[in-house]
Amino acid sequence: MKATLIDLPKFEDPRGNLSFVEEENHIPFKIKRTYWIYDVPGGQVRGGHAFKKQEELIIALSGSFDVVIDNGKIKEIFSLNRSYYGLYVPAGLWRQMINFSTNSLALVLSSTEFEGIDYIRDYDDFLNYRTTHEK
Numbered sequence: 001m002k003a004t005l006i007d008l009p010k011f012e013d014p015r016g017n018l019s020f021v022e023e024e025n026h027i028p029f030k031i032k033r034t035y036w037i038y039d040v041p042g043g044q045v046r047g048g049h050a051f052k053k054q055e056e057l058i059i060a061l062s063g064s065f066d067v068v069i070d071n072g073k074i075k076e077i078f079s080l081n082r083s084y085y086g087l088y089v090p091a092g093l094w095r096q097m098i099n100f101s102t103n104s105l106a107l108v109l110s111s112t113e114f115e116g117i118d119y120i121r122d123y124d125d126f127l128n129y130r131t132t133h134e135k
């Protein structure tokens with residue numbers, strides 16, 4: 001599977017805009033966990049891992065950052081800077097979050113509860129996993 005940008009509903013209003021996401025409607029999974037990343041010091045990288053089972057939707061609620069998606073052969077960079085679209089990241093892809101702007105806020109919706117054994121944290125292990133689990 002590929003990572004894809006998903007346009008989320010956007011309701012414009014002079015008082016302020018509103019967007020939302022619904023599980024199994026805008027995203028192809030039930031939300032089991034939600035977390036956010038903030039106060040990232042300049043030059044820092046977040047992520048740098050893959051998941052065996054977990055799917056994610058990553059949204060830049062404030063500011064901007066880039067998400068590098070790697071399937072073991074091809075790397076793609078997605079720039080997230082609007083809160084009305086999110087990046088769907090299926091399981092089995094390596095991801096890194098880079099280039100955080102000042103005061104950026106990343107919201108991540110996850111298909112699983114936290115399980116340390118679901119993480120692939122070593123890139124060579126990830127390449128071996130991809131070789132044996134090609135879809």
